[in-house]
Amino acid sequence: MASTNSNTSLSWKKPDELIRLHRLQQKKKQLTARLNNNKANIEITPNDKEKLLEAVIAQKRKNPFAKSSETSKKLKSNGPELIDDDSVLSLITTPPVTKQVETVVKETPQRSPPAKLTLKPFDPKAFSELFSKESHEDDSEIVEQQKFTKNLPVDWSLKTRARFFCETDMPATKLKTSQEASGLTGFVRCIDTRNSSGGLDISPAARLNQATYYWQHPHLPWLTMFPRNSKDNNGIHIGERERKSLAVDWSDSFRGLFQLLRARQCPYFYLCANSFTILFRAAGIGGRVETHALMAPTSKGMRSSLRQEGIEFSLPLKKDSGLNKSADGSFNEGKGEASADGTENNVAEDAVDDEDEEWFESLGMDEKEMQKINNAHARQLQYKDMADDFSDISVALIEGVECQAFFNFLLNAKSTITSVGRLAGVPPTLLAPIAFPKATIQNLSSRSNKVRMDGVDYFSVEFKGIVLPTVLPYACSLLCESKETFSVTMASNTSTLAFSKASAKLTESVKKEDEASGEQVFGKENLSDCGLHTELLDSLCRTGENSVGLMERVCFKKGFGYAWS
Structure with a gap:
């Protein structure tokens, strides 16, 4: 059954x-x-x-x-x-x-009763035995490998956040009326409150507040102007009338700011568009004799449009195999670069092509086969040219007379102001440490609190916003006066990391003879009216090793100096 x-x-x-x-x-x-x-x-x-x-x-x-x-x-x-x-x-x-x-x-499934949790008493000796001699040896090796520098390098990438840690009290962020007024007055009038003889407040809180300001154009409170790819900018529509008025104001502001840069009344400024960012620097900054600009990232279309306008540029981060090095030591892109001897190069290339065609004809090849070979070769060259697009290697350097042509190109090009996507119709964001026409003053949001790490209490001050390259050296020099040790952690904007990499390579290539010459001294003196303090000018004009670096963490200890990574 x-x-x-x-x-x-x-x-x-x-x-x-x-x-x-x-x-x-x-x-x-x-x-x-x-x-x-x-x-x-x-x-x-x-x-x-x-x-x-x-x-x-x-x-x-x-x-x-x-x-x-x-x-x-x-x-x-x-x-x-x-x-x-x-x-x-x-x-x-x-x-x-x-x-x-x-x-x-x-036999229905049943859960077993939970096991009882028993806590054993903490034994410090047994815990210390876990860390053998190898850990101490590793720490000693790390300390030996770590390099300490007397001066803090300059990081030309834009930061979005910076946080300072110290075991002792930090300058207060909740300011008194006199501290806030003195910090704002010192920034607007470009006054060094430490050496001023006026009635301004010279407390550390007022001086630290002075470092949190910067100038920006345009400023639309309901939009996030940097970074421009923020999610808050979705679904924003601007009318045609507003677009025209914004474009007119932006062209006037950009023209006035560039004239200040050429006159060495402004040390540097940033132009932040949707697809690229440009760093303009005055003559004397980074050891460069002429006004120059760094653009990152670039694409083949952008580089080809620059060549069509006759603007010469170089790619400092690209390897020598893909570049031609000129007599003055500058790097130029290997193919299609506009130069003084461009006609001679074209004639030589045509002669080589004719010889190749004759050699193929001697082998008995048809014209169709020769055309296929030429097309395949052209595709390979195009692929090599586009391989580094939108990467840090594609950063372009434009200097000298070409910088003026580049300014005219940006002022008149339709691609500068995007008409589609996020912030469509909104001109690029201009950021500078000094005042310029039609700019609005902005400041970083600050917050102070107390943090406990590894059983030690630390006082911290956090800044959020657009942190320019001059903020960190100024704040660190201020804390060095009264603190034995402190550390800083930062968050960088990824699209601007190429500026520090290219600047480090350019400053390291400067010879010692150029450092000892009077060009660097004259560069500092000519920038004396740019609105920055002498210590900041020294750090911006310094050349050689460890003058520029890409930093995410900085530690300071009196008697040793700065250690950064």
């Missing part, structure tokens, strides 16, 4: 078929019972009825919502049947099995 039931349960059947099969089984069983026991008179006594009731009661009702496990299925299939359809003889002959039913019910 059990085998037939198991076989029928394997395949799915409809209710009508199941009822029909059930009736057939009942008829077969009744016939077999009549044939075997046709002479026997079966009489059911009251005792048999009591046994039948006891067997039915002993079997517990199965829970329809319980999950059946594999073991319970095996036990049910192997165990004897309690009820065999309507056959009364099978119920009487088979004894009631209550234990197996109980075991089946008891």
